[in-house]
Amino acid sequence: MLALLSQRTALLTLLALAVASALVFHMFERRLSRSWFAFGVHPEVVAAVERSRDDQKRLARLDPRGEAGYHRRFQETQRLLGRLRVLEYNRHEIVRRYEVALLVVVAAIIVLSGSASAMRQARQERRLVRLQSALGDLASGQPDVRVGERRGDLIGRIAGMVEETSRRMTRDRRRLASLENLSAWQESARRHAHEIRTPLAAARLELARIGDLASTVPVGETRDELGRLQVSLGQELDRLVDFTQRFTSFARLPHPALVRHDLTRVVAEWAELFAAAWPELEVRFADPGRAVEAMVDAEMLRQVLVNLADNSALALRGVARRGTFTLAFAAVEQGIALDVADDGPGVAPELRHRLFEPYTTSRRIGDGMGLGLAISRKVLLDHGGDLELFHTSAAGTTFRLLFPAPAPVPA
Amino acid sequence: MLSASAAGLLLAAAALHGGQGPAYTIGRDRTLAVSALPEVLSLPEVRPHLNTGLTTSFIVVVKAAAEPGRKVRGAARIDVRWEPWDEVFLTTAVGADGRVRRDTHRSFAALAGWWQSLELPVALALPLGSWQVRVELSVIPFSQSEQRDAQRWFSSAPGDDAASEPATTSPGESRLNGVVDLLIATSIQRRSIVRYAWPATPRPVPARGP
Numbered sequence: 001m002l003a004l005l006s007q008r009t010a011l012l013t014l015l016a017l018a019v020a021s022a023l024v025f026h027m028f029e030r031r032l033s034r035s036w037f038a039f040g041v042h043p044e045v046v047a048a049v050e051r052s053r054d055d056q057k058r059l060a061r062l063d064p065r066g067e068a069g070y071h072r073r074f075q076e077t078q079r080l081l082g083r084l085r086v087l088e089y090n091r092h093e094i095v096r097r098y099e100v101a102l103l104v105v106v107a108a109i110i111v112l113s114g115s116a117s118a119m120r121q122a123r124q125e126r127r128l129v130r131l132q133s134a135l136g137d138l139a140s141g142q143p144d145v146r147v148g149e150r151r152g153d154l155i156g157r158i159a160g161m162v163e164e165t166s167r168r169m170t171r172d173r174r175r176l177a178s179l180e181n182l183s184a185w186q187e188s189a190r191r192h193a194h195e196i197r198t199p200l201a202a203a204r205l206e207l208a209r210i211g212d213l214a215s216t217v218p219v220g221e222t223r224d225e226l227g228r229l230q231v232s233l234g235q236e237l238d239r240l241v242d243f244t245q246r247f248t249s250f251a252r253l254p255h256p257a258l259v260r261h262d263l264t265r266v267v268a269e270w271a272e273l274f275a276a277a278w279p280e281l282e283v284r285f286a287d288p289g290r291a292v293e294a295m296v297d298a299e300m301l302r303q304v305l306v307n308l309a310d311n312s313a314l315a316l317r318g319v320a321r322r323g324t325f326t327l328a329f330a331a332v333e334q335g336i337a338l339d340v341a342d343d344g345p346g347v348a349p350e351l352r353h354r355l356f357e358p359y360t361t362s363r364r365i366g367d368g369m370g371l372g373l374a375i376s377r378k379v380l381l382d383h384g385g386d387l388e389l390f391h392t393s394a395a396g397t398t399f400r401l402l403f404p405a406p407a408p409v410p411a
Numbered sequence: 412m413l414s415a416s417a418a419g420l421l422l423a424a425a426a427l428h429g430g431q432g433p434a435y436t437i438g439r440d441r442t443l444a445v446s447a448l449p450e451v452l453s454l455p456e457v458r459p460h461l462n463t464g465l466t467t468s469f470i471v472v473v474k475a476a477a478e479p480g481r482k483v484r485g486a487a488r489i490d491v492r493w494e495p496w497d498e499v500f501l502t503t504a505v506g507a508d509g510r511v512r513r514d515t516h517r518s519f520a521a522l523a524g525w526w527q528s529l530e531l532p533v534a535l536a537l538p539l540g541s542w543q544v545r546v547e548l549s550v551i552p553f554s555q556s557e558q559r560d561a562q563r564w565f566s567s568a569p570g571d572d573a574a575s576e577p578a579t580t581s582p583g584e585s586r587l588n589g590v591v592d593l594l595i596a597t598s599i600q601r602r603s604i605v606r607y608a609w610p611a612t613p614r615p616v617p618a619r620g621p
Contacts, residue, residue: 057496074496079560082465086553086561090599097598 014117018110041088049084053077127155134162143170175381178356182378185358190251193244200240207233250358250371256297256382260406263292263336267327270302277306278313278325281342286328294336294403300379304387305340307372308399312342315397319344335405339390341398347389355389432609435473435544436530436616441537442508443485445473445546445611446530452491452523456605457550461500461519466492466554470603472547473533473611477540485534490554491522506532544611549603562596 053074060070087094127149134147145166149159207230214226264287271285309325316323323343330337347355354360358374377387380401390400434447448471451457460467469489476482490503500516502525516522553561 053495071496078464078495082463082553082557083561083564085463085465086557086599087565089552089602089604093598093600093602097594101594 010121011118014114018114021106021110041084041091046081046084046088049077049081053081124155127159131155131159131162134159138162138166138169141169142166143173171386175386178377179381182358182374182381185374186251186253186378189247189358193247193251196240196244196247200237200244203237207237246371250375253375253378254300256300256379258295258297258383260293260409261296261298263294263296263329263338263403264288264290266296266298266301267305267338270305271327274306274309278309279322280313280316280319281309281323281325283309284324284326286326288329292329292336293406295406296383296403297379300383304376304379304401307376308340311372312344312397315342315344330400332402335385336403338401338403339398340401341391341396343396346394346397347392352389352392356387433546433611434614435546435611436614437537437542438616441535441539442532443473443475443483443534443537443542443544444506444530444532445471445487445544446528446614448526448529448546448548449607449609450523450527451548451550451607452519452526460550460552460604461491461522462493463552464493464495465552465557466490468551468554468601470549470551471531471533472549474545474547475534475537475542476545477538477542481538481540483534483537483542487531487533489526489529489531504529504531507535508532544613546609546611548607550605551601551603553601555601558599558601562599565599566593566596 056070056074056077060067060074063070130147130149134145137145143166145162147159147162149156210226210233211230214223214230217223217226268285268287271283275283277283305327312323312325324341326339326341328339328341330339351360356373356377359370360373373387380387380403384404385402388400388402389397391398431447431449433445433449435443435445437443451469452461457467467490469491471487471489473485474482475485485507487504487506489505492501493499494501498517500519500522502512502514502516502522504512504514506512514525516525
């Protein structure tokens with residue numbers, strides 16, 4: 001209702017302005033056109049032409065030999081005089097017609113401008129309604145709100161901010177959900193490790209007693225067999241200890257100690273240090289030639305890179321050629337992005353949607369627990385960033401490590 | 412110049428004046444002719460126009476009415492032009508019979524005399540009956556050819572020709588100028604500057620000679 005009233009008021013104001021402009025113009029133009037025309041048919045002008053005409057006649061009398069020429073000029077001047085008089089007779093009508101024509105032109109300009117303005121206002125209102133609806137969606141918590149405004153004016157800029165806010169909210173919500181999920185998994189791992197550790201300690205004690213008992217058996221085939229069994233059981237228990245330790249390390253993942261680092265240097269050092277760590281991989285770093293500062297725990301970041309390189313190396317196992325493991329910074333709107341890419345066979349489609357969940361792996365049993373990516377993502381989330389599967393295909397896989405931009409250093 | 416309202420006023424004044432009106436005759440061939448046109452040439456609203464050098468046209472319109480409800484209209488035209496070189500009045504009178512009467516008058520008095528003696532056929536083959544005749548006279552200050560000449564001249568007035576501003580006038584602007592010229596040129600029209608109306612009185616047809 002209020003919008004309708006304001007629209008009507010705006011239209012009335014526009015109409016009043018148009019009428020006032022037309023009247024002012026009409027008065028001005030009336031004054032101007034009449035003066036202009038009056039100048040053309042001014043009595044003094046007409047009188048001067050008349051005198052000129054009569055002079056020709058007098059000259060003819062004084063110079064009879066040139067009469068034909070004077071007569072011709074007389075007729076020409078007379079014709080001009082006649083035309084001026086015809087104009088004088090039609091003076092009011094000519095001026096009126098001229099004024100009407102100009103008034104029509106001005107009215108057309110005003111009407112067209114008014115229409116254009118009204119259309120523009122209506123378009124702005126439609127855009128504002130879209131913005132309002134998007135803000136409503138944002139307030140109600142809908143993810144990935146889109147306004148569909150790409151112009152650089154105020155409304156377009158506000159729309160961009162709404163979309164950016166929605167993007168951030170969606171991302172934060174996703175990160176929160178991931179963190180909650182990982183926390184649940186960590187708690188589960190902690191309990192499992194705890195539950196396993198007690199019987200494992202008892203089993204180790206029992207195995208030691210079996211060793212002690214075996215030493216009392218006379219040397220012979222039975223004693224040898226007991227020795228072999230002790231070694232074999234010991235190895236299995238060691239594997240179980242290792243398994244429990246991994247559980248524990250996932251469950252007790254420390255919070256990163258964030259320090260301002262030059263990521264370029266950290267990554268370059270890592271690439272140099274680990275260049276020969278994976279025989280099946282050639283590690284490359286596209287050095288941007290400038291410092292890229294971020295708040296990171298360098299040790300944990302190195303661990304993430306090791307996890308990713310491990311995954312790539314395992315993915316390339318069985319491939320005849322040597323693969324590449326490339327690290328390069330990527331341009332993003334907000335924060336810092338480090339792309340880690342290999343040219344392996346890619347991630348299987350059925351794994352992609354749960355790739356970062358713990359215990360997700362395509363490897364054989366005993367070849368890993370599928371905790372590497374989960375731990376890596378947890379590390380990045382704890383940094384205030386994220387780890388994304390950016391691209392995967394039969395030609396390779398790219399993971400994107402996202403870090404928040406560091407706060408500016410006070411001068 | 413006289414406005415339309417002023418012309419209407421004169422029309423009413425002339426009708427109320429009730430002065431000496433024109434006469435009409437209906438000939439044996441049933442031709443309606445008007446004569447003894449009131450001397451309007453020396454009236455202040457007419458006289459100045461006669462010396463402009465333009466052709467002043469006097470349009471005579473006759474409206475005849477007879478019982479029961481019969482109406483006949485007739486017309487004639489008298490053109491008067493002052494020729495300033497020779498200082499004579501040139502007149503042309505054209506009646507309903509199509510005959511053109513051209514005369515030259517050396518003075519205004521001679522012109523006025525000719526005017527008084529003028530008899531113009533205005534309607535042919537008038538039916539039998541008792542007719543009431545009314546004569547209307549409109550004065551137009553210039554002729555059709557003078558109107559066309561002024562229109563042409565005004566349309567090609569200096570400043571509008573292509574030679575004066577060859578580089579600055581775009582085709583669109585040129586077309587617009589053409590429209591404006593046409594609009595203004597067509598506003599130059601012949602309109603009567605004054606109109607009179609009188610009831611005409613019948614005059615007996617002069618007897619034919621032996």
